[in-house]
Amino acid sequence: MDKKEIRFLPVESIEFRSSGDDGSTANTISGYVVKFNQRSQLIWGEFYEKVAKGAFARSLSENVIKALWNHRSDFVLGSTKNQTLRLWEDNIGLRFECDLPNNTWGRDASESIQRGDVDGVSFGFSVRQDAFTYLKEEDVYERTLIDIDLREVSPTPFPAYPDSEVSQRSIEQMGIKTKEQRKLEKEKLLLEIDLLAIG
Structure with missing residues (x-):
């Protein structure tokens, strides 16, 4: 099983409402x-990420998903x-x-929250299916999360996206090359071309 990844996406705000007809107060956040399809900040300086519409459908029908306070399973x-x-998917997300x-x-x-x-809100998941596209003009990849095994959602004060907790999986394990690797390959290719031209 893939390791858990955590993502934060800034939201306009978490909505808060309080109600209770019996004199008690029931607080609901939403x-x-x-x-969907909104690009994250650049992760590790190597790739952007976005979530495809329908990526959560399987999890919503199969999983028991928890809401945790700042990813802490004891809260x-x-x-x-x-x-x-x-939880539900609509046309927005x-x-x-x-x-x-x-x-x-x-x-x-x-x-x-009040x-x-x-x-902010973030979510913990593992990836069932994703796809990488190399964006040559930006010299970065774009990762699309197609099928996500959602485990938890969390109100949280700190973003995971800027520092990225891409689970401890390395870039290489994700199947993409780093900018440094691409630069070295390009330099090697240019050197080989130069050597062919000399020889």
């Missing part, structure tokens, strides 16, 4: 986990198993709603 905010976390628990970390999450201290 927003987009990711929007569960919701689950698709009992519908405290609801993967949307979520999560009813926060009435416990310490649920109240802490509620406060941090204040705007936490305003």
Whole structure:
């Protein structure tokens, strides 16, 4: 099984609403986990990434997915198993709603999100299918995530995209060449051409 990868995509904001007809307060957060076909920031200086429409379909029908507080499995905010976390794909992307628990970390999450201290969403996944395209004019690759094994979504304050946690998989394991490797190959080819011209 592929190692878990974590991605953060900035969202306009996490929506927050509070309700409770019985005098209690039920806090629900919602927003987009990711929007389809929008390019990420440059990861490792080597590739951009985007998520194809339908990439989550299999996970949504097969997986129990958790909402975690900042990717911490000891702070569960919701689950698709009992519908405290609801996920669906629309024409824009993967949307979520999560009813926060009435416990310490649920109240802490509620406060941090309402204040705007936490305003991002990220997701933990492994890749079932992806595709790389080399963009010659930019000298980088573009990775399209086609089928994602989604495991969790997380409200989080810090982006994973700028620093990229591409799971500890190396660029080579992903099947692409680094800019340095491409530069060396080009230099080697030019040297071989020069040697042929001399000889």
